[in-house]
Amino acid sequence: MIRLDKYLADMGIGTRQEVKRRIRQGKVTVDGTVVRSPEYKVDEECTVCCDGGRVCYEAFExxxxxxxxxxxxxxxxxxxxxxxxxxxxxxxxxxxxxxxxxxxxxxxxxxxxxxxxxxxxxxxKKHVDKMYYVRVKGAVTEEDVHAMAEGINIGSSALEEWTKPAVLDIISSGRESAVRLTIQEGKYHQVKRMFLARGKEVTYLKRERMGxxxxxxxxxxxxxxxxxxxxxxxxxxxxxxx
Incomplete structure (x- = not known):
């Protein structure tokens, strides 16, 4: 069971104060009956209408x-x-x-x-893959592929910070290269720092997949x-x- 004002606020009808005002004004019905108490308890089986339109509850979107x-x-x-x-x-x-x-x-x-x-x-701990399309300055090589597969130190000179192994697929390599990189983490600026550690600057980054x-x-x-x-x-x- 859930309070009527929370039900309506969760569904984007308005803020808690706005929906309380509508309820008290008699603009809300539950199963065809006007309800003026914001504390009134309803569940997902109830037919709730506001200003004549039905409001269907979804716990998650x-x-x-x-x-x-x-x-x-x-x-x-x-x-x-x-x-x-x-x-x-x-x-x-x-x-x-x-x-x-x-x-x-x-x-x-x-x-x-x-x-x-x-x-x-x-x-x-869940090891969910996140795949990115990446463009970088400079040629990406098989050495980069192997380095990514072993994990990259993206820390400062005074502090090491190693990534987990990643999968690097080369799409094209030249003065500007295009690759796909699959990682299982989400460290701060991780993809950019991984390529920077290999002497390459990311110029474009787009996430294409998560799990x-x-x-x-x-x-x-x-x-x-x-x-x-x-x-x-x-x-x-x-x-x-x-």
Missing amino acids: YYMLNKPAGVVSATEDRTEKTVIDLIGGQRRKDLFPAGRLDKDTEGLLLITNDGALAHRLLSP ALALDESLQPGEYRRLTEEELKDLYETDRHA
Whole structure:
């Protein structure tokens, strides 16, 4: 059971104060009866309507976002536009990005309010693959492939910080190279630091996959959609087998 005001606020109808006001004004019904008490308890089986429209409760929501460059992976920021700002409509207040992408990094980002799933997907102990498309200055060689496979020291000269083994696939190599890198961690600026440790500068970075969830290439940067039932099932399978 859940309080009526929380039910409505969770579904993005308004803030707790706004929905309390609507309830007290008689604009909310439960199973066809006007309810004026914000504390009234309802469950998912109840038919809740606000201003004549039905409000169906979902405990969790899952969105795939193609994060554009220039947007920060945060729920709120005083000066920068956030990934949550990109989710339009009557969005719920408890959404957050599952993990972070650097401000200038593009690509797959899961937006949800399922904290337990997000924690398991992001835990280093779970070994969930994160695959990135990367462009770097300079030629990427088989020596780089072997080095990445053994783990890279991305620490400072005074402090070592080794990554776990990573898989590097060379797409093209030259004055500017294109590669795909698969890692199982999410250290601060990790991909950039791994290539920097090999003497190469990352010029473009895009996450294409996290576990079984692959970026929908039809989504333009800044666009998003709900996960399909099949994608959500695969994501939970990733969690269980990681």
